[in-house]
Amino acid sequence: AHSGNVGVFVRIRPTAHFAQGLVECLPDGQTVNIYHRRDSKKTQDSIKGRPSSWSFRLEGVLQDVSQEEVYDRVCHPLVQGAFDGYNGTVMCFGQTGAGKTYTMTGSTKSYKQRGFIPRALQQVFQEIERRTDFSFSVQLSFMEIYNETLLDLLSPVSPLQDSTPPSARGLVVMEEPGRGVVIKGLSLHPVFSEEDALDLMFEADMNRVTGSHALNRNSSRSHCIFSLHIESRSRTLSEAKYVTSKLSLVDLAGSERLGKTGSEGQMLKESTYINKSLSFLEQTILALADRRREHVPFRHTKLTHALKNSLGGNCNTVLVANVYGEAEHLDETLCTMHFARRMKNVKIQPAVNEHMDP
Numbered sequence: 517a518h519s520g521n522v523g524v525f526v527r528i529r530p531t532a533h534f535a536q537g538l539v540e541c542l543p544d545g546q547t548v549n550i551y552h553r554r555d556s557k558k559t560q561d562s563i564k565g566r567p568s569s570w571s572f573r574l575e576g577v578l579q580d581v582s583q584e585e586v587y588d589r590v591c592h593p594l595v596q597g598a599f600d601g602y603n604g605t606v607m608c609f610g611q612t613g614a615g616k617t618y619t620m621t622g623s624t625k626s627y628k629q630r631g632f633i634p635r636a637l638q639q640v641f642q643e644i645e646r647r648t649d650f651s652f653s654v655q656l657s658f659m660e661i662y663n664e665t666l667l668d669l670l671s672p673v674s675p676l677q678d679s680t681p682p683s684a685r686g687l688v689v690m691e692e693p694g695r696g697v698v699i700k701g702l703s704l705h706p707v708f709s710e711e712d713a714l715d716l717m718f719e720a721d722m723n724r725v726t727g728s729h730a731l732n733r734n735s736s737r738s739h740c741i742f743s744l745h746i747e748s749r750s751r752t753l754s755e756a757k758y759v760t761s762k763l764s765l766v767d768l769a770g771s772e773r774l775g776k777t778g779s780e781g782q783m784l785k786e787s788t789y790i791n792k793s794l795s796f797l798e799q800t801i802l803a804l805a806d807r808r809r810e811h812v813p814f815r816h817t818k819l820t821h822a823l824k825n826s827l828g829g830n831c832n833t834v835l836v837a838n839v840y841g842e843a844e845h846l847d848e849t850l851c852t853m854h855f856a857r858r859m860k861n862v863k864i865q866p867a868v869n870e871h872m873d874p
């Protein structure tokens with residue numbers, strides 16, 4: 517659906533204090549202008565000067581848009597593509613509180629507020645019912661990356677009961693010829709209905725929350741990767757041909773630059789890891805966008821390595837940049853928008869994943 521470049525959307529969190537005059541969404545639905553004195557704290561002079569301005573043109577600016585509409589514009593085409601054998605990835609990026617989890621998982625407050633994951637599951641099983649001339653197998657996995665450690669959110673061992681340090685539980689990012697990146701040790705769960713899959717989604721969510729409480733950490737400090745592996749075979753053709761695809765929904769850790777709040781101890785360690793993984797994500801993206809760059813530094817962090825096949829190349833990739841529209845968050849909003857702009861330059865070349873039985 518997005519052949520050419522990564523599709524980038526910005527979603528502005530509804531707020532009582534929208535920075536009127538500083539954040540400007542143009543009627544074309546694709547452009548955001550930001551007026552801001554970025555260095556105002558450093559140089560006294562610039563305070564007197566006019567604010568600098570930046571203009572960002574994206575695939576879509578989502579302001580006051582319902583969960584359903586955001587899903588339909590951003591995620592629906594990728595799920596559809598997955599049924600034709602195309603890999604798909606949706607990532608949410610932005611500072612803590614800007615709406616990444618709201619977009620990805622949604623709110624449990626009402627059915628209308630559910631996010632991409634439950635909606636994608638519904639679409640997948642509706643599509644399976646519709647395509648009666650195919651047989652499908654769907655498998656699901658849910659992984660968290662915290663401080664460069666991979667955690668299986670659906671491992672049979674509860675993180676509370678398990679005394680083995682996560683690093684010893686053995687999830688490893690591996691590259692297999694012909695298959696690309698595989699997370700060795702990550703549990704894959706066959707699912708046969710939307711209900712099955714939703715149960716697992718809730719279980720993963722519980723494990724994430726209890727795990728983070730047990731280890732006394734904040735869940736906004738980790739990356740979460742939800743994946744669906746879909747395999748389809750024609751019932752009518754007796755060929756040994758089948759088609760596979762992988763759909764990844766990625767809720768990234770809060771991107772806010774730390775240091776302002778004088779963090780220490782565990783907080784500082786978390787921030788260091790997040791800053792490192794997100795800045796390598798950014799470098800990876802820059803390298804992907806630059807055709808002359810031979811070496812893309814995928815392997816520098818667990819996040820970029822795990823996402824190697826999902827960031828560009830053979831994948832329909834979409835980024836949602838979640839931002840606040842409030843004046844007090846303008847610095848971070850600007851950082852998020854710059855990231856979004858870089859992501860726009862990454863090329864994608866999705867191709868159908870066709871296989872033959874041996």
Ligand code: ADP
Pocket residue numbers: 528529530610611612613614615616617618619623736770838
């Ligand atoms: P993040 O995952 O980026 O840290 P959250 O998704 O947890 O942020 O959002 C923070 C809070 O704001 C949550 O209570 C969420 O329900 C609310 N929120 C975020 N975006 C929206 C939105 N578009 N509409 C309504 N509520 C939202």
